[in-house]
Amino acid sequence: MRSFQVCRCGEPMQFAERIDPKPVGHEVLLKVLAAGVCHSDLHIWEGFYDLGGGKILRLQDRGVKLPLTMGHENVGEVAAVGPRARGVKVGDKRLVYPWIGCGTCMVCKRGDEQLCTSPRFLGVYRDGGYATHLLVPHPPYLLNYGSRMKPEQAAPLACSGVTAYGALKKLGSLVKSEPVVVIGAGGLGLICIAIIKAMKGKGAIAVDIDPVKREAAKRAGAFATVDPNAPDAVAQLQAAAKGPVWAAIDFVGNSQTEQLAVDSLIKGGKLIVVGLFGGDITLSLPLIPIRAMTIQGSYTGSLKELNELIKLVRNRPLPLVPTKTTALDCAQHVIADIKAGKVIGRTVLTPAV
Numbered sequence: 001m002r003s004f005q006v007c008r009c010g011e012p013m014q015f016a017e018r019i020d021p022k023p024v025g026h027e028v029l030l031k032v033l034a035a036g037v038c039h040s041d042l043h044i045w046e047g048f049y050d051l052g053g054g055k056i057l058r059l060q061d062r063g064v065k066l067p068l069t070m071g072h073e074n075v076g077e078v079a080a081v082g083p084r085a086r087g088v089k090v091g092d093k094r095l096v097y098p099w100i101g102c103g104t105c106m107v108c109k110r111g112d113e114q115l116c117t118s119p120r121f122l123g124v125y126r127d128g129g130y131a132t133h134l135l136v137p138h139p140p141y142l143l144n145y146g147s148r149m150k151p152e153q154a155a156p157l158a159c160s161g162v163t164a165y166g167a168l169k170k171l172g173s174l175v176k177s178e179p180v181v182v183i184g185a186g187g188l189g190l191i192c193i194a195i196i197k198a199m200k201g202k203g204a205i206a207v208d209i210d211p212v213k214r215e216a217a218k219r220a221g222a223f224a225t226v227d228p229n230a231p232d233a234v235a236q237l238q239a240a241a242k243g244p245v246w247a248a249i250d251f252v253g254n255s256q257t258e259q260l261a262v263d264s265l266i267k268g269g270k271l272i273v274v275g276l277f278g279g280d281i282t283l284s285l286p287l288i289p290i291r292a293m294t295i296q297g298s299y300t301g302s303l304k305e306l307n308e309l310i311k312l313v314r315n316r317p318l319p320l321v322p323t324k325t326t327a328l329d330c331a332q333h334v335i336a337d338i339k340a341g342k343v344i345g346r347t348v349l350t351p352a353v
């Protein structure tokens with residue numbers, strides 16, 4: 001097998017060749033048909049997250065070890081199965097759930113592997129899909145995405161798809177009964193708007209400073225859009241919602257967006273924070289109980305949530321985000337393009353096609 005590895009942070013990835021691994025126990029070996037290049041791969045390659053205010057979060061301090069084959073948005077064709085692996089056979093095409101935990105702690109047992117403190121996330125802590133082959137530890141992490149989606153269309157569901165869906169699930173029944181304010185109409189926001197539609201939710205109000213993105217949000221199904229820089233943005237949101245706001249998801253996560261969301265919420269309202277842009281807000285503590293306010297963070301999504309999402313979109317795929325496919329050898333160029341802000345939509349590597 002060939003893989004493209006980060007050997008030193010911020011330096012060009014290197015090719016590595018080795019004999020195809022032989023799956024043991026419950027393991028399954030896939031030929032990688034699609035490996036999405038995610039924005040977070042840029043940070044993994046650089047080796048740190050910028051937390052703002054001069055603070056950085058080093059990934060090696062968080063347990064990321066080099067050399068690492070990145071790639072956490074993968075679709076593959078089963079090439080070999082371990083002697084104890086059940087439920088898949090050679091030739092099956094599957095989407096891989098990458099947010100794998102230790103499997104033994106209480107968090108994992110509750111089904112929230114994405115929150116495990118001993119993570120084995122594929123493409124982050126374990127080798128991922130920037131390779132011709134990918135070893136997956138257990139068949140339940142392989143999801144049948146049906147025949148209506150191409151591999152490059154299904155792959156991002158493992159990251160942006162399940163992240164948006166996981167945030168929506170935290171709003172509970174509000175998705176059906178109230179409009180959801182979706183802050184940030186980038187990739188995640190647009191997928192979220194499309195999922196709200198697929199869930200037959202009440203609808204989405206999109207918030208973005210960029211008029212082009214607001215238009216894209218409308219095309220994705222948002223019934224109203226608001227410019228957060230407008231002096232009366234709160235009033236505009238409440239007018240669009242025909243009353244105070246019950247539910248908001250912040251895919252940006254900066255001081256301004258967070259403040260806008262908090263100011264718009266009604267008593268009992270919920271704000272889910274996903275974006276990692278950075279900053280802070282001042283919150284009057286008595287307002288949390290008086291307004292019975294929920295502010296909750298959300299990080300990717302659970303295996304159960306990805307299964308639910310696949311069930312929702314398997315026969316009615318979400319509208320296709322502009323997607324470009326390219327060879328494994330081009331991975332470094334794609335990372336450079338992401339860094340330069342030149343990627344529109346998504347780029348997906350096709351290592352074994």
Ligand SMILES: [Zn+2]
Binds near residue numbers: 038040072160
């Ligand atoms: Zn991702």
Ligand SMILES: [Zn+2]
Binds near residue numbers: 101103106108113118
């Ligand atoms: Zn665990």
